[in-house]
Amino acid sequence: MLGRVEKKYGVVVVGGGPAGMGAALGARDHGEDKVLILDREPEAGGILLQCIHSGFGMHYFREELTGPEYAERFLQKVIDHDVDVLPGSYVSGVVVDSGGSKKVRIMSEAHGLITVETKSVVLAMGCRERTRGAVRIPGTRPSGILTAGLAQKFVNLKGYLPGKRIAILGSGDIGLIMARRLTLEGCHVEGVFELMPYSNGLTRNVVQCLEDFDIPLYLSTTVACIHGRDRIEKITVAPVNADLKPDMSRAWDVPCDTLLISVGLIPENELTQNLGIGLDVVTGGPLVSSTLETSMPGMFACGNVLHVHDLVDYVTREALLAGRFAGEWAKGVRRPKDNIRLVPGDNVRYCVPHTLSPEREHTIHLRCKAAMKPCKIKVGNLMEKKLRFVFPAEMIMFKIKPDLLDKFHDDTLRIDILPLEKGERVD
């Protein structure tokens, strides 16, 4: 029930975005009937609520939905499944007692400072955007420099424009979506400037948001200086050399009143870190087993707090799984520990989960370091999968069947992305 909170739960989910809602449903579907979602915003739904464009749900619902529609469907399901949802609540900490029971400390305007007890917790806090500070742009500090997501919130939820003449640093998906959104609102988008030689967003967004609107994408180019006293007036952009440092001899100025920053997302793991849970320095998310359990027993993680996903449908799938295991844990199910460590090898930036068990089928998520085409993913000596191309902006997913792992007798399984050998072809 919306707004209800009791003293004891089987599963408490931190975060009411798609990951949190998916996890709550996963737990309910596997028999845990006391589930609570805590969300810090006035309304649950997460960032989906400000993503009013369509393109969500193609995998999960097999239809094209807007962000708020996707969130609405889930929220309705969650409420129908008698999950308690407490918006406007902030988790200030989790205390674990020696018996493994967890006390979640909550701040809420409606309820004050309260503590609820739970058997398991699912971390689903999502991610935040990298800021200007994190990418180090020299120059002045006027107003008008904001992350693409904040601009999206201003436009779609509050009904204001961040400015009229827009430049965008970074080709992350939100930046691309906002290039189109602001163009439709009558703003002029001067261009998208991307440090890397490839786009950081999905190909479909480059085509539908930039190419269809004649917005130029400058690859291997960065913002080298910000000008303006009170409000941003122009930026100096410059192509970068091989060391990614700007070549000022080829720089030019772009007048603008707004600079959107879309240079990547960082899983929001302050709570996780305060609990002493082990993190993966590459993903920025917790290290998890094949049941999506963190290094702290009974504490699970899913969605963008675990690693940044391309599509919400993938978040949902992962969250349902995390919820299922969290629900089982709450009911006392203890599975044997994983006994295979997954290790990123050639051209693999990271893979999630971090360990596997021969007990069940696994979906492996990974990202490559550099684009490669055509190529193959090699999973130890167990399997190979040929791909037409890999691309850092697009997450790679594949399944490993339990029978493959049955025959695997090592404790370390390495994943490589390799060029095809002579005579090999992609089918």
Next chain:
Amino acid sequence: MYDVAVIGGGVIGCAIARELSRYRLGIVIVEKFEEVGFGTTKTNSGIIHAGHHSPPDTLKGKLVVRGNKLYDRLCKELKFGFRRIGELVVARSESEIPELERLKNLGDLKGVPDLEIWDRERLRNEEPNLSNTLVAALHAPSAGVINPYELANALSENAVENGVDLKVNCVVEKIVAGKGFLAVHTSRERIKARFVINCAGVYADKIAEMAGLRDFTIHPRKGEEYMLDKRLKGLVQRLIFPIPKKNTKGILIIPTFDGTIMVGPTAQDTADRDDASTTYEGSEQVFRFVSKICPSITERDTITEFAGLRAVSNTNDFIIGPTRIKGFINAAGIQSPGLTSAPAIALYVRDILKSEGLVLKKKENFKPHLPGPPRFASLNDEQQRRLVEQDRLFAKVVCRCELVTEAEIHNAIDHGARTLDGIKFRSRAGMGRCQGGFCAPRCMDILSKRLDKPFQEITKRGGDSWVVRKMVDDA
């Protein structure tokens, strides 16, 4: 007519106004920005120097040690963030040790307390994260750190509480001498005062010129600072200084009052009095140098950067005193250690006014104390519970990076915040890792409601620093 008009609401102007508010005087602060402390003050490194750096025969050398000592009481009264964490001047080779000794002697001479030279081993025990190539250090336990904007806000608020008028968005355009008074023409109104105190920072020579004085010039010297991620909290316990150079104390490692590590400042002369830009050269210089002293610090950890201008005078010393224009008093050229000296400068200026004929009669009802802002995140469970019982908005989190509650945002507005930066400097909302990405719209909503201003009129820091435009312009 006012008795005293203070031009410039930086930390110097505010300290002087607050000191004078003890007396039965009509006082006004004239500030060109939307809030006080928005000029050089907010970009200050926030160091309360022990005082051994400045030569004893200079005015700044005299005022710095006195200023340092005044901070304990000032902090008790006004409740701004201040802690004596001590500083270390580190020697990178044996050949630098005599310089440590010279500084120690200089400090001893000026009465800087408890200076001590540490050998390599002591240094390594006390600050294990510094480079193991350092050979010795001079320890000055009386040095401290402060949040300079909190100081300016507290001083001006307390001054206003004691009857001082504060005029913001008020740019001085002309100063005309009248009979027994000076008329300060501003962008908003004409202000008459018997005494005008010039605390205009990097514009102090321009203000003096308006009064017909060309006795000194200001040469802004830019300093770039880089704020690092909380990850590095606790890396060093004390302020870390290199051996000073002629123009500057060098690039420092500063554990700020809130524990975040800041590195800088650079020292670059600039002709532009508003040039608060950071540069590639600046960051390269800062990180190249700092990594030699503390190898764990890298550019990667930067969460934000900023620059400020020191108001360096052509005499390289403070210029404080009366002028040949009757009633026009300078408090100019206040570069480092200006922040440390501020309370001493206030007393010094008070004495000058007295000898210039201003009658100082103490007010009986002067209120020296401010309650200080509530800092929910820093309280224990019991204190937090009590606050929430008083006001449920203490349980409503607005800024999650720094854990700032809505009650604290309201408190900041109650105490003078009018802009997003004003809220940030008073409550810390927007100061953390996400740099306001999540809390800015909420702070704008609250400001809009409280100030009864449309959402699109809320600014980052006044002037033309608008944040959003209306979607459809009003016809």
